[in-house]
Amino acid sequence: MTGIDDIDQRILTMLEADGRATLAQLAQETGLSVSAAQSRVQKLEKRGIIKGYKAIVDQEQRGLPISAFVNVTPLDYSAESSIPEKLKNIKGIVSCYSVAGAPSFVLVVRVASPGALEELLNLIHRTVPVSTETTMILQTYFAH
Amino acid sequence: MTGIDDIDQRILTMLEADGRATLAQLAQETGLSVSAAQSRVQKLEKRGIIKGYKAIVDQEQRGLPISAFVNVTPLDYSAESSIPEKLKNIKGIVSCYSVAGAPSFVLVVRVASPGALEELLNLIHRTVPVSTETTMILQTYFAH
C-alpha cells in the first residue's frame, strides 16, 4: 500500500471541489501528463480513497426545506450497536454518527415539512428503543 | 420559475448517487432522449438546483482521521451575524450551520490529529469571540 503524496492530495482537493474536473485539467494543475494523472486517479479509486462522485443538490429548492440534528440516546444500551444499521434505510435520515458524548449518536435529517419531521421521529421511536432530542437547523452557511 | 417535476427528481436522485452518470444513462432511466436529458441537467445547473459535483473522499485514508462537532456560542451577540463569514475560510472547518438551540452555530470540523484540533479551536477563538464545546465523532456510519 503506497502512501498518498502531495500530488495525490492536490488531485483529491481538485476533485472534491469539482468532481467533473477532466484529466487534462488535473494534469495541468499538477504538472503531470494526462496519462500520469489518469493512472493516479484510477489508483485512488481502486484503493477506495475516492469513494465515488455525487452531485450537490440544493435540497431547499428541491422541496426538502427542513433539516435538523437529532441526538439519539439508547434506552437500552445492550441494543446500542445495532441502532445505526436499523436507521440506515429510513428515508429522511441523511447521516448517522456515533459520538463521544451524552447522546450515543447524532443524526442529520432532512424532510419536507414539520409534519414530516414529526412522522420521521415517530418512525425512529418505533424502529429503535431510544430517546431523541431534536435541534432545528436554521441555515446552512457552508458545507464543503 | 418552472417547477421540478418527477423526471427532474429522478435525475437529481441519480446524480446524487453517481455524479458521473452520463447523459445516456440518465436518458435511459427516465425514458428521455439524450438531448432532452441534457437540457434538463443544464437547466437544473443554471437554476442552482444542482450546485456542483464533488468526489467523495475517504478522509481517514487521506490522513484526516479526526472529526468532531463544535457547538459555538457567541460571547457578544451583537457580532453573531458576522461569525459564519469569518469562519468560512478557516481550513479544517467542513461545515457551519446556525441552529435553534443553546449554541448559535454548529460546526463540523476535520483534522489530522488531536494537536491539530487544539490548534483549530485556538484559531477559532482568536478569530471570533465565542465559547465552544466540542464533541468528538467516533464513527461515521453513513452520510448520504
Next chain:
DNA sequence: CATGAAAAAGCGGCCGC
C-alpha cells in the same frame, strides 16, 4: 423533444526514459 454529426474526453496499451 428527437436526430445526427462534429468535437472533446476517456480508456488501454505501448515504449523509452
Next chain:
DNA sequence: GCGGCCGCTTTTTCATG
C-alpha cells in the same frame, strides 16, 4: 514512476427539423 504516443470508444455539444 513518468511522458508521449497511438487507436478506439464513449460522451458531450450543438445545429437542425
